[in-house]
Amino acid sequence: MSSVVKKITDWVDPKSKSGEFNRPQSVFRNFISKQPGAEFPPEKGRYHLYVSYACPWAHRALITRQLKGLEDFVSFTVVHFHMGEKGWRFATTEEQNVQEHVTPDPIHGFAYLRDVYHHVSPNYEGRYTVPTLYDKKTQKIVNNESSEIIRMFYTEFDDLLPEKYKNLVLYPEDLRQEIEGTNEWTYNDINNGVYKAGFATSQEAYEKNVVVLFTALDRAEKHLASSPGPFYFGDRLTEADIRLYTTIARFDPVYVQHFKCNIRDIRSGYPALHRWLRHLYWTIPAFHDTTKFEHIKLHYTKSHTQINPRSITPVGPEPPILPVDQEVNAVAAALSGKK
Ligand SMILES: N[C@@H](CCC(=O)N[C@@H](CS)C(=O)NCC(=O)O)C(=O)O
Numbered sequence: 001m002s003s004v005v006k007k008i009t010d011w012v013d014p015k016s017k018s019g020e021f022n023r024p025q026s027v028f029r030n031f032i033s034k035q036p037g038a039e040f041p042p043e044k045g046r047y048h049l050y051v052s053y054a055c056p057w058a059h060r061a062l063i064t065r066q067l068k069g070l071e072d073f074v075s076f077t078v079v080h081f082h083m084g085e086k087g088w089r090f091a092t093t094e095e096q097n098v099q100e101h102v103t104p105d106p107i108h109g110f111a112y113l114r115d116v117y118h119h120v121s122p123n124y125e126g127r128y129t130v131p132t133l134y135d136k137k138t139q140k141i142v143n144n145e146s147s148e149i150i151r152m153f154y155t156e157f158d159d160l161l162p163e164k165y166k167n168l169v170l171y172p173e174d175l176r177q178e179i180e181g182t183n184e185w186t187y188n189d190i191n192n193g194v195y196k197a198g199f200a201t202s203q204e205a206y207e208k209n210v211v212v213l214f215t216a217l218d219r220a221e222k223h224l225a226s227s228p229g230p231f232y233f234g235d236r237l238t239e240a241d242i243r244l245y246t247t248i249a250r251f252d253p254v255y256v257q258h259f260k261c262n263i264r265d266i267r268s269g270y271p272a273l274h275r276w277l278r279h280l281y282w283t284i285p286a287f288h289d290t291t292k293f294e295h296i297k298l299h300y301t302k303s304h305t306q307i308n309p310r311s312i313t314p315v316g317p318e319p320p321i322l323p324v325d326q327e328v329n330a331v332a333a334a335l336s337g338k339k
Contacts (some may be wrong), residue, residue: 008087008127011199019202020209020317026114026145027126032133033160040135040142042073042157047142049076049149050113050132051101053102053292054299056191056246057146058131063242064150066286069165073157075224078102079130083303087128088113095274099292107136117141150242171239178233182240189216191247198259198307206260207291214263217270218285220244224272230279234237241280248277253320254300257306267317268328278324293320 012021032047040047049065051058065074078101079088089112090105110116114128120141133142133149143149151171158166171179171250193213200206224232232240246267247255255261266274280287297320301313322328327335 008085009083009303009306011304012196012201014201015271016201019200020207021199023192023195024127026129026143027124028132028141028144030031030140031143031148032156034156039138042160043137043158044072045075046135046137048076048107048134048136049074049132050088050134051076051082051115052079052083052299053128053290053291053295054081055130056250057129059246059249060146061131061133061149061153061289062241062290063245063286064153064170066158066290067170067237067242067284068153068168069161070153070157073160074133074153075106076101077106078295081299081302083299086112086114088130099295107134114278147243149185150239152322154239168237170237170242172236175233175236175238179238179240182232185216185219186240186244189213190220193245194247194251194255194259194261197261198255201306204209210261210263213261217264217273220269221272224276229276232276237284241276245277245280245287248273249281249287249321250296252317252334253293253297256317257314258300258304265317267322271331274322280320281321282324291321296320 003285004282012019024062030040032038032042034042049058049061051062053059053062062076065071065076077090078099080091080095080102082089090110091102093104095102105111105116108116108119110119113130113132116132117124117126117128120134120139129144131146131149132144134140135142143152154170189212193209193216196209197206197213200209228234231237232244251266252260256265264270266277281291282288297313301308302311305311326332
């Protein structure tokens with residue numbers, strides 16, 4: 001790992017020639033497992049998630065936790081929306097009444113998420129990211145990679161869950177190949193694609209990445225427009241929905257203006273994605289309850305001083321997500337013309 005001291009908030013090294021954002025690999029990669037003798041077995045009340053409501057990767061974990069009914073197995077704490085020079089911090093006792101779960105660190109009473117990482121691993125040199133899955137019993141970090149945390153949640157607690165939750169299969173055998181294929185480009189070009197466009201520090205890097213992003217959005221739109229819905233793969237809610245949703249929900253409120261992802265927006269440029277997004281948000285509590293637009297808008301605009309030095313948060317778009325049966329005026333006019 002590099003020993004060069006870099007500021008946490010310098011997303012791209014100011015000296016970088018290419019201006020390209022490269023996301024580092026997560027470091028803690030253990031698994032909760034129901035296999036006999038596993039180091040981290042499924043157990044009620046044993047695990048804790050540190051998350052941010054702003055973060056799309058942490059959001060995957062919160063959605064999955066609720067979909068699978070893991071509330072009694074995995075508690076969680078939400079960090080303050082603002083990330084400064086020392087990384088994510090916990091809310092103070094004065095701030096904690098603002099929103100449920102936005103509290104001081106209930107386990108150690110630490111001020112920063114980085115303190116949890118150093119408590120577990122004093123020589124840790126990686127990034128202090130959310131989601132962080134923590135084991136209260138052994139005081140270890142189990143995993144800080146969202147794509148793996150959600151997979152553990154899909155299956156490893158199943159023997160302890162009521163039928164309703166056990167029967168929810170988010171990564172079904174017969175769709176695995178299709179889901180993996182979709183994950184590949186959705187991750188590179190959309191989930192991480194918005195960051196690659198937004199954090200770019202050269203015109204070339206920005207333009208290259210924003211075009212790749214919109215080509216992938218066109219592809220997702222085409223897929224959804226020609227599929228029966230309401231989910232990404234028809235009538236089954238799967239990992240593909242969870243992984244795409246957390247980026248699309250943030251798109252109009254933040255990525256369009258803050259990350260300059262403005263070739264089109266979702267509400268006026270992508271009718272099928274827009275329909276799919278709103279169905280998840282308005283009809284499935286695990287999506288609705290975990291989507292906090294205030295955290296989303298405030299975090300990006302007030303923390304990324306490299307791209308928004310005055311930290312001014314734009315007011316729109318209002319509302320951050322439209323009701324299911326309402327369209328922006330231009331779309332409504334176009335649709336009525338078609339009838
Ligand atoms: N690959 C990781 C990425 C997690 C991540 O980068 N989270 C961001 C918030 S959106 C974070 O905590 N960044 C803090 C930092 O890099 O210092 C995952 O999917 O869990």
